[in-house]
Amino acid sequence: MELTTPRLRLRMLEASEAELVAAFWIRNRAHHEPWVPKQPEEFFTADYWEKRLILYAADNAADTHVRRFVLEGDRVIGAVNLNNMVRGFFHSAHLGFSIDQAEQGRGKMHEALVAVIAHAFSKDGLHLHRIEANHQSHNVRSAALLERLGFERQGFAKEYLFINGAWRDHVMTALINREW
Ligand SMILES: CC(C)(COP(=O)(O)OP(=O)(O)OC[C@H]1O[C@@H](n2cnc3c(N)ncnc32)[C@H](O)[C@@H]1OP(=O)(O)O)[C@@H](O)C(=O)NCCC(=O)NCCS
Structure with missing residues (x-):
């Protein structure tokens, strides 16, 4: 499923597009360091992403994670990820997101997440009841x-999470779908 907004497209990428993904993570390595768990060195290579994108497709098919890249034009x-999607009596998932450092402050992640949340809560989409998002208080x-x-x-x-060399406290937030 591809989501579109006025400026952006949110979609899965093919293994053949691994270079694009690796370039995003390489460009933003220092930008992410204070906020997201440390990744192994190979995470910053196209080889890693060629394999990883195939696993992402399997996760998406299994209804446990929804992983989408945010594209503007071809970049x-x-x-944006909805992780740990639990069905049963929960219908809940954890949200993770990141925007290119050079694109911060332009409302683009907000625009992307409005579309992701609409899809996540829609009866024709993921039909989730709850989205949780946790962040460090100084983020x-x-x-x-x-x-x-x-x-x-x-x-x-x-x-809560091991980030940048230590276990970091997180503020826990949630958005509830009261139309569920
Ligand atoms: C968290 C993160 C995605 C926020 O990005 P962001 O660009 O600040 O978020 P938004 O899309 O909401 O943009 C808001 C800014 O755009 C501005 N803006 C411009 N046009 C806008 C529009 N059309 N709509 C909304 N906001 C707009 C707002 O005024 C605001 O600017 P300000 O921050 O200078 O006040 C980004 O900082 C990031 O990727 N950080 C690293 C990874 C990370 O921390 N992930 C989350 C871990 S919990």
């Missing part, structure tokens, strides 16, 4: 974006 400028861009999207603070997770 990959971001990534002010992430906090502002989530608040603008209507996410509400639900708690505080101590020593």
